Amino acid sequence: MLTNTALAEKTQGPIYRLARTVAANRLASPGGKVFVTVEHAETDWVSLMLRVRDAQDKAAFAVLFRHFAPRIKAFLMKSGASATLAEECAQDVMATLWQKAEQFDPARASVATWVFTIARNRRIDAIRRARRPEPEALDWGPDTEPDQAEVYEVAQENLRLGAALATLPDKQRALIERAYYGDLSHSEIALETGLPLGTIKSRIRLALERLRHQMS
Amino acid sequence: MTIRHHLTDQLMMAYAAGALPEAFSLVVATHVSLCSECRAALATFEAVGGAVLDTGEAVPVGEDSLAATLARLGEPESAPVRRRARGMLPAPVQDYVGGDIDHVKWRSVGMGVRQAILPTADGATVRLLHIPAGQSMPDHGHRGLELTLVLQGAFRDSTDRFGPGDVEIATESLDHTPVAEAGADCICLAATDARLRFHSLIPRLAQPFFRI
Numbered sequence: 198m199l200t201n202t203a204l205a206e207k208t209q210g211p212i213y214r215l216a217r218t219v220a221a222n223r224l225a226s227p228g229g230k231v232f233v234t235v236e237h238a239e240t241d242w243v244s245l246m247l248r249v250r251d252a253q254d255k256a257a258f259a260v261l262f263r264h265f266a267p268r269i270k271a272f273l274m275k276s277g278a279s280a281t282l283a284e285e286c287a288q289d290v291m292a293t294l295w296q297k298a299e300q301f302d303p304a305r306a307s308v309a310t311w312v313f314t315i316a317r318n319r320r321i322d323a324i325r326r327a328r329r330p331e332p333e334a335l336d337w338g339p340d341t342e343p344d345q346a347e348v349y350e351v352a353q354e355n356l357r358l359g360a361a362l363a364t365l366p367d368k369q370r371a372l373i374e375r376a377y378y379g380d381l382s383h384s385e386i387a388l389e390t391g392l393p394l395g396t397i398k399s400r401i402r403l404a405l406e407r408l409r410h411q412m413s
Numbered sequence: 414m415t416i417r418h419h420l421t422d423q424l425m426m427a428y429a430a431g432a433l434p435e436a437f438s439l440v441v442a443t444h445v446s447l448c449s450e451c452r453a454a455l456a457t458f459e460a461v462g463g464a465v466l467d468t469g470e471a472v473p474v475g476e477d478s479l480a481a482t483l484a485r486l487g488e489p490e491s492a493p494v495r496r497r498a499r500g501m502l503p504a505p506v507q508d509y510v511g512g513d514i515d516h517v518k519w520r521s522v523g524m525g526v527r528q529a530i531l532p533t534a535d536g537a538t539v540r541l542l543h544i545p546a547g548q549s550m551p552d553h554g555h556r557g558l559e560l561t562l563v564l565q566g567a568f569r570d571s572t573d574r575f576g577p578g579d580v581e582i583a584t585e586s587l588d589h590t591p592v593a594e595a596g597a598d599c600i601c602l603a604a605t606d607a608r609l610r611f612h613s614l615i616p617r618l619a620q621p622f623f624r625i
Binding site for chain 1: 422423424426427430431432433434435437438439441442443445446449450452453454455456457458459460461462463464465466467468469470471472473474475478479481482483485486487489490491492503504505508509533534535558
């Protein structure tokens with residue numbers, strides 16, 4: 198795996214070629230379940246996002262847009278938005294990703310997770326017209342450079358999580374998806390939705406260790 | 414602060430999914446502000462959301478969509494300075510109060526107990542409660558879900574003791590009479606999606622006036 202630093206040092210060309218190859222592999226694979234490729238994809242999204250964050254790179258933004266905007270649109274339509282509203286909100290979400298790029302921290306969340314949280318907040322705002330109270334931000338101290346090992350670990354965990362979700366029976370997977378589309382009320386959300394609890398629990402443990410490490 | 418009573422995975426997942434009413438979200442956000450374990454759980458349930466979005470379907474966006482978005486990109490915001498809120502109330506509560514504990518607009522609800530309802534959408538309500546040390550709350554049951562987070566002091570009921578950072582999750586099966594411990598007055602953040610069921614007449618009569 199290339200570290201972000203190594204990727205960032207390269208010229209823009211190879212990064213984008215790699216991203217395109219990844220996208221093509223994903224499309225070509227039956228069922229889209231190519232875990233090795235997904236791992237590389239996650240690494241690439243981070244590098245692209247860091248180019249947006251650190252260099253306001255519009256070409257990197259365009260690559261992220263082509264991957265995520267159609268997924269955000271689908272996500273919002275599943276949440277009950279019309280195609281028009283979903284399209285508008287997908288553009289808002291991507292504009293927010295640019296605007297708030299400084300807040301992206303690859304040691305805490307993958308790009309997909311970060312995009313999800315922005316899309317979720319936009320949905321609460323646009324469809325429910327409510328505020329979203331957010332937890333107090335942690336003081337990470339003066340060291341803002343993410344630890345490469347932690348960035349790698351986050352990518353690995355997301356890979357495992359994605360793989361665990363992919364192996365669930367369709368019915369359970371559909372329930373989890375409905376919960377995240379905002380289609381289930383809080384009382385309807387039960388862990389009998391079939392979340393892979395072993396994977397969830399071990400990821401929580403790792404996230405906790407990382408938090409303690411970052412705060413110490 | 415040793416937190417013994419945490420939020421459930423169901424509530425963490427519902428908050429991560431954006432499925433909680435605003436009033437409950439405020440209690441969750443405040444507990445997460447105080448609790449590393451639940452912060453880690455939140456990051457994990459948000460990662461599930463990331464996986465759902467990333468592996469889900471894609472619907473093509475309009476041809477001019479990228480160009481339209483690129484055209485409106487402005488200067489990125491500089492990251493907000495991340496500091497712990499000064500004062501007694503955690504930052505999410507301060508956002509709703511408009512300041513720290515000295516900005517709370519308390520109203521007396523009798524027996525020395527004071528409350529301040531915080532403005533939220535979505536039906537469910539959330540309030541700050543100030544219960545004098547040693548004082549009991551009226552005996553009550555619940556029609557829906559009630560989350561009570563201790564910010565200062567402690568209270569006990571038939572189930573356990575709840576200290577700073579602890580959350581009590583009460584559902585229809587729990588009838589309880591919370592009593593504030595001796596020592597510091599007890600200050601709680603409490604959210605409910607239905608009116609409480611008081612067992613004695615006086616609180617029942619007062620209920621329409623105090624929206625509890």
